[in-house]
Amino acid sequence: xxxxxxxxxxxxxxxxxxxxxxxxxxxxxxxxxxxxxxxxxxxxxxxxxxxxxxxxxxxxxxxxxxxxxxxxxxxxxxxxxxxxxxxxxxxxxxxxxxxxxxxxxxxxxx
Numbered sequence: 001x002x003x004x005x006x007x008x009x010x011x012x013x014x015x016x017x018x019x020x021x022x023x024x025x026x027x028x029x030x031x032x033x034x035x036x037x038x039x040x041x042x043x044x045x046x047x048x049x050x051x052x053x054x055x056x057x058x059x060x061x062x063x064x065x066x067x068x069x070x071x072x073x074x075x076x077x078x079x080x081x082x083x084x085x086x087x088x089x090x091x092x093x094x095x096x097x098x099x100x101x102x103x104x105x106x107x108x109x110x
Contacts, residue, residue, distance in 0.1 A: 037070030042077030049084055049099065052092075057099050064103040069110075078103055 001010035045063035048056045064081050068074030082100040085093050 034071035035073060038067045038073040038077065041067035041070065042074060042080070045077060045081055046084065049081060057096055061099045061102050064100065065106055068103050068107045075107070078107070 001013050004010075005013075041063045045060040045067060048060035048063060050056070060081065064074070064078055066074075067077045078100060085096055085100055088096065
């Protein structure tokens with residue numbers, strides 16, 4: 001968070017979770033795990049794609065697969081990942097297409 005919004009806003013965002021009070025259990029309810037899992041792995045995939053190297057691409061592929069596996073919200077992260085790939089230079093996009101294609105194929109097979 002610090003890299004994106006600065007020190008103070010990152011500190012504010014991080015301190016919200018420990019001080020949720022009785023609402024902390026909302027994050028652990030079974031129906032929330034699907035939502036939280038999809039968002040967590042989807043954001044992790046988008047951050048991994050920013051690295052621009054093959055390790056980041058492989059982890060992004062894994063994270064997109066996990067995001068789509070938690071709930072249907074992961075499909076939106078698949079679309080977002082595909083758009084992020086499409087906006088990259090063409091020669092890089094073709095070599096990185098597997099990052100979005102593998103999770104789509106696995107989701108389609110499932």
